[in-house]
Amino acid sequence: MRNLFTIIAFLFLFAESAFAQGILNPEKFRQYVTFGYNLGASAPFGLPNTIRQINSYSPAFTPSLGYEINYDFSDQWSLGTGIRFDLKGMHVKDSVQYFRTLITVKSDNGEEGSFEGDFSGTNETSSRNGYLTVPISAGYHVNSWQFKGGIYLAYLIQSKFEGNVSNGYIRKGGSLGEKVLIDHATFDFADEVNNFDFGVHFGAERSLAKRWGLGLTGQIGLRPLFPSSFQGVGYHLYNMFVTVGGSYRLFD
Known part of the structure; x- marks a missing residue:
């Protein structure tokens, strides 16, 4: 968390210094309220052979709400956070x-x-993790469209990762271990989720009116959801989500 606040403080100090030296023009800043819904999963890159079939999938209640500021370096290029x-x-x-x-x-x-x-046997998992996210992106404008890409840094502020297994058996210690029949058992790995996540994001947004915009943004986490020392899941999971949403410009 300290590292995240350090990055935010650095960005504000840089902007203040740039204003003082006349490097940045206040009239070229654009500020937005952003909103959306995150669709996706915490999943491995590629389906491992231990998962034989996906029986069902549904998204959790996963909204996104934030504030964004962009600076136009030209009619086409901008930088935002x-x-x-x-x-x-x-x-x-x-x-x-x-x-x-x-x-x-x-x-x-x-x-x-x-x-x-x-x-x-059968595995059932529910997760819902809350993050405070700082995106840093470059934008390219073409007519009513804006294309953006960059990185994001995120700090975990709430976690849920739990579920159950049923109708099967477990080999204690490994695939050659003692066989124990399992009618129903539970797991809860919320305390094991990494506190920090980072990754890349890319998307496109179309201006619908003077202040409103609508778009899609893809996010791919590059840090595993759990530390490598954790043995509760046999492969690395990464946050891979698409945000469907929009923005509202605060000032002209």
Whole structure:
């Protein structure tokens, strides 16, 4: 979090210095309120062979709301940044085989036990993580269109990553371990989600009126959702989302 605030403070100090030296023209700044809905998943790059079939998928309630400021260097080129709150999540149900995980099983007498190993059966996962995001982007304007691309930095402020496994079995410790039948068991990895995420973003927006715009922005995380030391998921997951939304210009 300290690093994120350091970057924000640096950007403001740079702008203030540029104003003082006459490098930046205040009339070339554009400020927006941005809003949208994030659609996507925390998923691996490529479907691993442990996932045999995706049975269902649905997005979680994942809105995005923020503030953006852009500076026009010319009629076509601009540079922008801002800050926004992003929720990113999903609900997915799949059939897996030898899926590495860590589950909690409750016995008939109420006692709980944990098993780490390779599970085969049905897996159901729900996630919804909230981030404070700082995008930095370059824009190119053509008529009523603006194309943007750059990087983003995000700090986790709330996390949810939980689910259950059922109708299968787990091999304790690995694929050759003791076989334990699993009727139903749960997992909760919210505390294991990395506090910091970064990645690239790219998109396009069309001006609909003097102040309104509508567009799409794709975001691809480059840092795994969980640290490499975490063994609850057998492969790296990355935030991969598309934001459907728009913007409203605050001042002329």
